[in-house]
Amino acid sequence: MNRWLPFEWIAAVRFLREGRLQTIFIIGGISIGVGVIVFMSAMLAGMEANFIRRVLTSQPQIQLLTPDQVARPLRNAAGEIEDAVVQRPSQRVISIDQWPKIRTQMLAMPEVTAVSPTITGSALAIRGDASRAVTLTGIEPDTYFNIVKVPDYIVAGSARLTSEDVIIGTELAKNLGATVGDKLNLQAASSANRVLTISGLVDFGNKGANQRVAFIALRTGQSLLGMIGGVTTIDMTIKDIYAAETIARQIQAATAVEADSWIATNAQFFTAVQAQIYTNTLIRLFVGLSVAFGIAAVLIVSVIQRSKEIGILRAMGTSRGQILRVFLLQGGLLGFIGSLVGAAMGALALIYWHAVARQADGTEFFPLILERSLFIYTAILATVTGLLAATAPAVRAAKLDPVVAIRG
Amino acid sequence: MADEILKLERVCKSYNVGLPTETEVLHDIDLELDHGEFLALMGPSGSGKSTLLNIVGLLDRPTSGRLLIKGRDTGLLGDNEITHLRGHTIGFVFQYHLLISAFTARENIMMPMLADRGFPSAEIAARADHLLAEVGLERFGNNLANNMSGGQQQRVAVARALAMNPDLVLADEPTGNLDTKSADAVFELMRRVNRQSGTSFLLVTHNLDLARRCDRIIEVVDGRIAQH
Numbered sequence: 075m076n077r078w079l080p081f082e083w084i085a086a087v088r089f090l091r092e093g094r095l096q097t098i099f100i101i102g103g104i105s106i107g108v109g110v111i112v113f114m115s116a117m118l119a120g121m122e123a124n125f126i127r128r129v130l131t132s133q134p135q136i137q138l139l140t141p142d143q144v145a146r147p148l149r150n151a152a153g154e155i156e157d158a159v160v161q162r163p164s165q166r167v168i169s170i171d172q173w174p175k176i177r178t179q180m181l182a183m184p185e186v187t188a189v190s191p192t193i194t195g196s197a198l199a200i201r202g203d204a205s206r207a208v209t210l211t212g213i214e215p216d217t218y219f220n221i222v223k224v225p226d227y228i229v230a231g232s233a234r235l236t237s238e239d240v241i242i243g244t245e246l247a248k249n250l251g252a253t254v255g256d257k258l259n260l261q262a263a264s265s266a267n268r269v270l271t272i273s274g275l276v277d278f279g280n281k282g283a284n285q286r287v288a289f290i291a292l293r294t295g296q297s298l299l300g301m302i303g304g305v306t307t308i309d310m311t312i313k314d315i316y317a318a319e320t321i322a323r324q325i326q327a328a329t330a331v332e333a334d335s336w337i338a339t340n341a342q343f344f345t346a347v348q349a350q351i352y353t354n355t356l357i358r359l360f361v362g363l364s365v366a367f368g369i370a371a372v373l374i375v376s377v378i379q380r381s382k383e384i385g386i387l388r389a390m391g392t393s394r395g396q397i398l399r400v401f402l403l404q405g406g407l408l409g410f411i412g413s414l415v416g417a418a419m420g421a422l423a424l425i426y427w428h429a430v431a432r433q434a435d436g437t438e439f440f441p442l443i444l445e446r447s448l449f450i451y452t453a454i455l456a457t458v459t460g461l462l463a464a465t466a467p468a469v470r471a472a473k474l475d476p477v478v479a480i481r482g
Numbered sequence: 483m484a485d486e487i488l489k490l491e492r493v494c495k496s497y498n499v500g501l502p503t504e505t506e507v508l509h510d511i512d513l514e515l516d517h518g519e520f521l522a523l524m525g526p527s528g529s530g531k532s533t534l535l536n537i538v539g540l541l542d543r544p545t546s547g548r549l550l551i552k553g554r555d556t557g558l559l560g561d562n563e564i565t566h567l568r569g570h571t572i573g574f575v576f577q578y579h580l581l582i583s584a585f586t587a588r589e590n591i592m593m594p595m596l597a598d599r600g601f602p603s604a605e606i607a608a609r610a611d612h613l614l615a616e617v618g619l620e621r622f623g624n625n626l627a628n629n630m631s632g633g634q635q636q637r638v639a640v641a642r643a644l645a646m647n648p649d650l651v652l653a654d655e656p657t658g659n660l661d662t663k664s665a666d667a668v669f670e671l672m673r674r675v676n677r678q679s680g681t682s683f684l685l686v687t688h689n690l691d692l693a694r695r696c697d698r699i700i701e702v703v704d705g706r707i708a709q710h
Binding site: 385387391477 | 536539541542561562565568569574576582584585593594596597598599600601602642
């Protein structure tokens with residue numbers, strides 16, 4: 075008998091050990107439940123991280139744009155509106171008013187992690203007889219690469235971007251018959267043109283994007299698009315990606331720009347991610363409930379089986395509180411041991427599934443993310459579930475009338 | 483201070499109080515038990531012996547009347563005080579041994595001390611070994627309760643009842659399930675403890691031979707003390 079263990083622990087452990095088969099079965103049940111939770115949580119977290127990485131590393135989380143240009147109806151002297159229908163004006167590409175000030179403001183926000191001004195516009199990429207319409211994006215590489223991880227998508231050449239360089243999509247390169255080191259003539263709508271050297275090819279995993287994308291230095295973009303010193307968008311990343319919409323609304327209310335979050339611009343994708351999170355939570359909840367009911371059922375049976383022994387313990391001077399703790403501890407111990415075995419089972423199943431499940435192109439279906447916190451939270455959750463599940467049986471045991479219990 | 487360890491004054495016990503099925507099983511019981519006395523309690527089945535024993539053992543409360551243990555009126559005590567008084571003053575030996583099967587013989591004897599102190603200690607283990615030797619089972623200390631004969635289990639139960647050095651041991655037909663030889667051995671063990679340590683015993687029995695070897699016999703018939 076371990077002299078460091080209090081009476082309640084000794085009794086709880088002995089009772090569990092004596093009802094061996096019952097204990098093994100319920101630990102098996104808890105382990106399977108915990109295993110399912112660990113497996114699903116880790117796999118879904120991996121898949122979610124994968125989706126989010128793919129979406130959010132190829133686009134800014136919040137984008138500040140010039141507000142829509144509106145036509146104001148004429149008013150006469152009496153203040154009456156003269157025109158009932160006002161036609162929406164065509165939207166000219168114009169610079170964000172006082173963008174350096176807005177950038178400073180954004181950088182001062184604690185939620186914001188990176189800010190980068192960009193200029194975007196349409197141009198024609200011409201090489202020999204071939205020409206293609208492209209979306210020019212003039213960027214400051216140092217800051218922009220913190221938002222859109224262009225270097226991660228480079229498949230040929232490098233992410234170098236001096237005023238003489240251009241990085242284009244792989245499909246565009248294919249269509250133009252160009253590769254790294256070749257010259258490319260970029261011609262803007264205003265007929266201004268520049269000949270730049272292709273320094274790298276990017277593959278965003280999206281054919282449409284790969285056909286149109288062309289990154290150039292910010293100053294080159296400004297001169298080509300005829301907007302010296304101007305920018306059309308300010309791209310940003312933030313700490314909590316799920317707060318993007320709220321922060322965007324705050325920015326829009328505080329400044330004279332329009333703010334679009336990735337949540338608004340990728341509404342369908344975001345809904346899919348949310349649905350996945352809800353489903354995962356629901357599954358965890360129901361698995362947790364079934365585990366709790368299993369523990370409670372086993373302990374209720376144990377209380378009935380042991381009612382005579384409980385009566386004896388009470389007759390020997392054991393208090394109601396001690397009896398209560400003996401059964402609470404059994405619930406907690408079942409939950410804790412079950413969570414350890416279950417976490418190991420879940421992790422092994424995940425490692426196996428990660429090795430087996432592959433996408434069509436042979437790449438991994440989901441990244442293997444086994445965070446220590448998942449195991450710690452699961453162990454705490456299972457132990458607390460065990461304790462809660464044991465409450466009803468423990469109260470019942472503590473309330474047993476020793477006379478009735480001993481008489482059986 | 484009074485010399486009696488136990489005193490019952492006009493104790494009544496009814497079940498289903500206030501219901502049409504109310505039944506009074508004990509009527510105006512007056513009883514005293516002195517320190518060091520060995521009392522036999524006899525009576526036919528259903529006469530109220532076990533109810534009386536449960537009330538004396540503080541497992542049940544009387545409907546009316548007073549129960550004094552070592553001069554303390556137990557009717558004035560709360561649940562925790564009752565539990566404490568029971569643990570420190572009274573030991574129980576039941577008819578069906580009722581050892582805790584998950585524990586060894588030694589651990590069963592340690593149980594009351596463990597419940598009281600909270601943690602095991604060398605002192606508690608030494609006391610359990612001493613009591614095992616007292617009941618002649620020093621070699622069986624590590625046996626699980628279920629791996630012992632009825633007589634051995636009952637001797638362990640006696641040792642357990644003595645663990646807290648109680649003033650009073652209540653034995654509810656402790657030899658009822660044993661063969662004559664084992665019954666005699668268990669009775670003699672209790673008698674020896676009574677003589678050596680002065681522990682009072684209240685022994686419920688149907689065995690007239692054993693009852694005659696006690697200091698005094700009282701009989702309960704239909705919930706009343708029939709004779710002293």
